Amino acid sequence: MRANPADYELKSPGTLNGVLSLLAEAPGQWTPIAGGTEIMVQFGTGRMTQRQFVNIFGLPELTAISITPESIRIGAGVTYTAIRNHAEIGEALPLLAKAASWTGSLANQNRGTLGGNIVNGSPAADSPPALLVYEATVDLISVRGTRSIPYAGFHTGYKKSALAPDELVLAITILRPAAGLRQYLRKVGTRNAMAISKVALAGVATLDGETLRNPRVAIASVYHSPYRCLKTEALLADATVSPKLIAEARAALIAEIAPLDDIRSTARYRTQVSANLLEEFLLSLRSNAEESAS
Numbered sequence: 001m002r003a004n005p006a007d008y009e010l011k012s013p014g015t016l017n018g019v020l021s022l023l024a025e026a027p028g029q030w031t032p033i034a035g036g037t038e039i040m041v042q043f044g045t046g047r048m049t050q051r052q053f054v055n056i057f058g059l060p061e062l063t064a065i066s067i068t069p070e071s072i073r074i075g076a077g078v079t080y081t082a083i084r085n086h087a088e089i090g091e092a093l094p095l096l097a098k099a100a101s102w103t104g105s106l107a108n109q110n111r112g113t114l115g116g117n118i119v120n121g122s123p124a125a126d127s128p129p130a131l132l133v134y135e136a137t138v139d140l141i142s143v144r145g146t147r148s149i150p151y152a153g154f155h156t157g158y159k160k161s162a163l164a165p166d167e168l169v170l171a172i173t174i175l176r177p178a179a180g181l182r183q184y185l186r187k188v189g190t191r192n193a194m195a196i197s198k199v200a201l202a203g204v205a206t207l208d209g210e211t212l213r214n215p216r217v218a219i220a221s222v223y224h225s226p227y228r229c230l231k232t233e234a235l236l237a238d239a240t241v242s243p244k245l246i247a248e249a250r251a252a253l254i255a256e257i258a259p260l261d262d263i264r265s266t267a268r269y270r271t272q273v274s275a276n277l278l279e280e281f282l283l284s285l286r287s288n289a290e291e292s293a294s
């Protein structure tokens with residue numbers, strides 16, 4: 001049965017302090033709504049249990065993008081359109097800009113926010129693999145103050161997070177990648193546009209001659225939440241890309257992940273594609289090394 005709007009309440013305090021006070025009065029009672037692109041889908045099904053919503057879309061503290069020589073801080077309420085149109089984000093964080101350009105339709109990108117993407121906690125979401133390999137930090141805010149946690153520790157289970165019921169995600173901060181960082185991201189879905197990923201893999205590394213330094217690999221849709229592949233990274237660290245390393249890395253990745261088996265794809269397909277994407281990432285590093293040596 002479709003939802004009846006009269007059964008729901010929406011408040012729009014219009015200020016960050018007003019929103020935080022409301023959340024603090026009765027933690028868990030009021031659900032923040034940013035772009036609403038996740039919430040309105042649930043609303044449409046009539047199965048949503050929350051009844052009270054507080055509007056946070058467009059709050060200035062949540063829509064700011066701050067650039068310093070060291071870092072880029074993106075407000076949780078920044079939309080995908082703002083991310084993909086931001087020249088410095090495109091230059092310094094191409095994986096995040098690419099993920100923003102893949103998310104849903106242009107209409108989704110005009111409303112959907114980075115904060116909404118991570119709080120929603122879908123294992124298949126597009127921004128998280130990039131945020132994981134960039135080792136992003138998440139700033140949380142409540143009337144009690146602010147705290148920062150690594151994004152890698154944000155998801156604590158399927159659709160569960162470290163966010164307290166009276167907290168908002170305020171911003172996501174990423175240190176500017178070192179010069180020469182090789183960056184890779186590929187999403188495999190049913191179509192090229194308007195498709196949730198079956199698998200998406202992000203990888204970064206620097207090359208010291210032909211030796212991989214600080215490799216980081218993260219994947220969507222292979223765990224209860226977006227997943228950073230620490231065991232595979234350990235195998236790759238300080239190694240040289242070779243057919244032997246690629247074979248070992250594929251095996252390590254397959255041993256490390258537990259792909260989902262759901263309506264979008266099978267675990268078997270996701271396992272194979274994850275290993276193929278990892279191989280593609282590693283081969284791209286080798287071809288880059290050959291280009292820079294020639």
Ligand SMILES: Cc1cc2nc3c(=O)[nH]c(=O)nc-3n(C[C@H](O)[C@H](O)[C@H](O)COP(=O)(O)OP(=O)(O)OC[C@H]3O[C@@H](n4cnc5c(N)ncnc54)[C@H](O)[C@@H]3O)c2cc1C
Pocket residue numbers: 031032033034035036037038039040041056062076077102103104105108111112113114115116117118119120124125126127167168169170194195196197
């Ligand atoms: C047609 C369609 C296609 C889509 N395609 C994609 C896709 O390709 N890839 C993809 O990753 N996603 C996709 N999505 C999902 C969605 O657009 C994104 O997850 C989007 O980023 C959600 O942001 P939002 O601001 O709209 O979140 P909302 O719907 O407003 O909120 C989502 C959740 O986050 C919470 N929340 C939001 N902001 C905050 C905050 N600052 N602090 C605390 N809690 C907060 C809300 O309470 C809610 O629980 C699609 C959605 C639709 C409808």
